[in-house]
Amino acid sequence: MKQKAKAKTKTSWKSVFRHWELYAMMVPGLIYLIVNNYIPMAGLVVAFKNYNYKEGIWGSAWCGLKNFKFLFGTRDAGLMIRNTLGYNLVFIITGTVFAIVVAIVLNEIRAALPKKIYQVFILIPYLISMVVVSYIAFAFLSTDAGFINKTMGTRTNWYMTQKYWPFIFVIINLWKSFGYNSIIYYATVIGIDSSLYEAAVVDGASRWQRIWHVTLPGLRPTIITMTLLAVGRVFYSDFGLFYQVPQNSGLLYDVTTTIDVYVYKGLMLLNDVGRSAAAGFFQSICGFILVLTANMVVNKVDKDNALF
Amino acid sequence: MVQHDKIQQTIMHILMIFLVLCCVLPFLLMVMASFTEEQTLIRNGYSFFPEVFSLETYQYILRSAKTIFRGYGMTILVTVIGTFCNLAMPVLFAYPLSRKDLPFRNLLSFILFFTMLFNGGLVPTYMMYANTLHIKNTIWALLIPNLMMNAFYVIMMRSFFTTSIPESLIEAAKLDGASELKILLKVILPLSKPMIVTLVLMVGLNYWNDWMNGMYYVTDNNLNTIQMILNNMIQNVEFLSKSASVMGSDAAMIKMPTVGIRMGIAVIAVLPVMVIYPFLQKYFVKGIVVGGVKG
Numbered sequence A: 001m002k003q004k005a006k007a008k009t010k011t012s013w014k015s016v017f018r019h020w021e022l023y024a025m026m027v028p029g030l031i032y033l034i035v036n037n038y039i040p041m042a043g044l045v046v047a048f049k050n051y052n053y054k055e056g057i058w059g060s061a062w063c064g065l066k067n068f069k070f071l072f073g074t075r076d077a078g079l080m081i082r083n084t085l086g087y088n089l090v091f092i093i094t095g096t097v098f099a100i101v102v103a104i105v106l107n108e109i110r111a112a113l114p115k116k117i118y119q120v121f122i123l124i125p126y127l128i129s130m131v132v133v134s135y136i137a138f139a140f141l142s143t144d145a146g147f148i149n150k151t152m153g154t155r156t157n158w159y160m161t162q163k164y165w166p167f168i169f170v171i172i173n174l175w176k177s178f179g180y181n182s183i184i185y186y187a188t189v190i191g192i193d194s195s196l197y198e199a200a201v202v203d204g205a206s207r208w209q210r211i212w213h214v215t216l217p218g219l220r221p222t223i224i225t226m227t228l229l230a231v232g233r234v235f236y237s238d239f240g241l242f243y244q245v246p247q248n249s250g251l252l253y254d255v256t257t258t259i260d261v262y263v264y265k266g267l268m269l270l271n272d273v274g275r276s277a278a279a280g281f282f283q284s285i286c287g288f289i290l291v292l293t294a295n296m297v298v299n300k301v302d303k304d305n306a307l308f
Numbered sequence B: 001m002v003q004h005d006k007i008q009q010t011i012m013h014i015l016m017i018f019l020v021l022c023c024v025l026p027f028l029l030m031v032m033a034s035f036t037e038e039q040t041l042i043r044n045g046y047s048f049f050p051e052v053f054s055l056e057t058y059q060y061i062l063r064s065a066k067t068i069f070r071g072y073g074m075t076i077l078v079t080v081i082g083t084f085c086n087l088a089m090p091v092l093f094a095y096p097l098s099r100k101d102l103p104f105r106n107l108l109s110f111i112l113f114f115t116m117l118f119n120g121g122l123v124p125t126y127m128m129y130a131n132t133l134h135i136k137n138t139i140w141a142l143l144i145p146n147l148m149m150n151a152f153y154v155i156m157m158r159s160f161f162t163t164s165i166p167e168s169l170i171e172a173a174k175l176d177g178a179s180e181l182k183i184l185l186k187v188i189l190p191l192s193k194p195m196i197v198t199l200v201l202m203v204g205l206n207y208w209n210d211w212m213n214g215m216y217y218v219t220d221n222n223l224n225t226i227q228m229i230l231n232n233m234i235q236n237v238e239f240l241s242k243s244a245s246v247m248g249s250d251a252a253m254i255k256m257p258t259v260g261i262r263m264g265i266a267v268i269a270v271l272p273v274m275v276i277y278p279f280l281q282k283y284f285v286k287g288i289v290v291g292g293v294k295g
Helices: A002-009 A013-018 A020-048 A066-072 A075-108 A112-122 A130-141 A147-152 A162-190 A194-202 A207-231 A239-244 A250-256 A259-269 A273-301 B002-034 B038-044 B056-063 B065-098 B105-117 B122-132 B151-164 B167-175 B180-191 B193-209 B212-217 B226-247 B259-294
Strands: none
Touching: A013 A020, A020 A066, A020 A273, A020 B065, A020 B105, A020 B122, A020 B180, A066 A075, A066 A273, A075 A112, A075 A162, A075 A207, A075 A250, A075 A259, A075 A273, A075 B002, A112 A162, A112 B002, A112 B259, A130 A147, A130 A162, A130 A239, A130 B002, A130 B226, A130 B259, A162 A207, A162 A239, A162 A250, A162 B002, A162 B259, A194 A207, A207 A273, A239 A259, A259 A273, A259 B122, A273 B105, A273 B122, B002 B259, B038 B259, B056 B065, B056 B259, B065 B105, B065 B151, B065 B180, B065 B193, B065 B226, B065 B259, B105 B151, B122 B212, B151 B193, B151 B259, B167 B180, B180 B193, B193 B259, B212 B226, B226 B259
């Protein structure tokens, strides 16, 4: 024990050398992290450069804040920030409430086999890619042959009407993620000390009282953690949801352009690297600040669930 | 009281059955569309009860081995190689991190962890992979960017090793003169089977479902995976519908997979996942529960 404490306080080169095998194991992973993560972090400086393909990121000339002025001079900037934050906030609220309800219902159901079966089925949407989701959405929304128009006898042109899309996004997001979130909350619910329930029953608590006074307080740490983690990611959006599902329809631009969609289009389709890089930089920095803040709050509220 | 309870139970079952139907019926609509005769589909629209059944879609898919089977093969290849790498690298990285006696352990953890907090985003990542490393239109493009080692899986592995593997086992193996690699392979991994299965499933699913790397870095049709074929078909329809007004009726002449066939390809893209999933559901759940909160 004493030896261990000593080894911890003083890192000698001898002990580093003795562990060479362990370090060797980490080499592939370290190389990957450097290439895939750290070099692009440094590459963020491209947002302050007048990028041209020949010179590359490092060779291109500096241009100060030009890209940012350019970006924030357009209405796109406000639009994509509004969409990204707005959708995320609605997703967090609807997703959390819905998942908690499902988790509690699952817990209250007594029959063991149906309970199992329900759990299997609600995870299915989580398993498929957004591309497939966009095909399913098309089966419902296609103007000529779509299930909705055929059943209702309407001829709504879904892919050209902005007002429907906020709702469509919320529904699809809920559909795809509620199973996943419910499972997480359900795992917390079944972990709640059963003696608390027994005590509540002895005290004559009704089902609602038990849910309100035992289950929900038991879920509190998970709710806080999950929500704050989601808040830490509000500057990011699911590119597939906002780009693939509406099939990149130009008429839906105002309601489908999130930061990720904007960055992709600027870089790959419009060859507008400057503004794209500025938007990406903005996203990375705001995301970083928010993750740190969210974690600081988790740390205050519930230390065990903090990331660091 | 008992009566009251019965009603409550029934209501909850009805709610859950409704949710299960919400999850399943959209798939069924897609499956049904793939079995509907083309003209019926165009005339009657998508329906759960098609008037005229047809296997035409799947006959077409069987005949077009060149594109669709090739795509399927690519998906399988990428998934197998990718999953293997995405298992090996995190395990090799997580095991040393789980060893309390490793010097610079905290620094190395931080290097890993920081990637979860901050990232360069698409623009610099794309420029590096495309213009510096030139992985465009190579198989590396489907394997490497962002998918190969997720910090999150490493942390999952590390906490599993620290909590579930007794240190005394490692000490004992060391006294027997085993090398570190041997300890990892012969002592640690056999004890980590449930965790490994969970990881394989989650990582495998990521690779199977990935279309983004293909969209960013691949334009060569020979490298298309099944998800990319699906993705390209959406883009083609977009292109056609946009240019239809310009080119008039000519656009209609361009041969493109008809509606039923597109749905058929989507069906075969999700089929393996749906077939495997029910048997391994508990491992998926485990992965979600372990990863979800701490993720």
